[in-house]
Amino acid sequence: MKAIFFVGLALASALAAAAADTPPAEAFRTLSPVAEAPVITSYLKYQTEMAWQQDDQRRESWGQIQSERDLERVQRKIEEDLLAMVGGLPAERTPLHSKVTGTVRMEGFGSRN
Numbered sequence: 001m002k003a004i005f006f007v008g009l010a011l012a013s014a015l016a017a018a019a020a021d022t023p024p025a026e027a028f029r030t031l032s033p034v035a036e037a038p039v040i041t042s043y044l045k046y047q048t049e050m051a052w053q054q055d056d057q058r059r060e061s062w063g064q065i066q067s068e069r070d071l072e073r074v075q076r077k078i079e080e081d082l083l084a085m086v087g088g089l090p091a092e093r094t095p096l097h098s099k100v101t102g103t104v105r106m107e108g109f110g111s112r113n
Contacts, residue, residue, distance in 0.1 A: 040048075065071050083089065 061074055061077070065074060
């Protein structure tokens with residue numbers, strides 16, 4: 001019985017000594033603590049919600065594609081939306097009136113004999 005007591009006492013002493021040698025948690029910290037957590041502004045929240053709504057609409061339109069005609073309809077809609085975003089294409093073709101403002105001569109590129 002005394003032997004079990006002394007083994008237990010020795011084990012408890014070893015664990016206490018090991019715990020005393022353990023460095024504090026701050027010793028393992030690599031970055032300084034952040035004073036304030038990032039805040040999501042109302043504008044960012046609005047943009048995120050709008051993006052999720054648009055993603056849901058996109059998934060719904062792609063989910064309705066059952067035939068080649070459906071795919072072409074979705075493609076036309078995407079093209080129309082893209083052109084609307086960039087302001088459309090010019091109504092008429094006009095001459096570009098390009099000018100050469102300089103040249104860089106390099107071996108193997110655009111050499112004219």
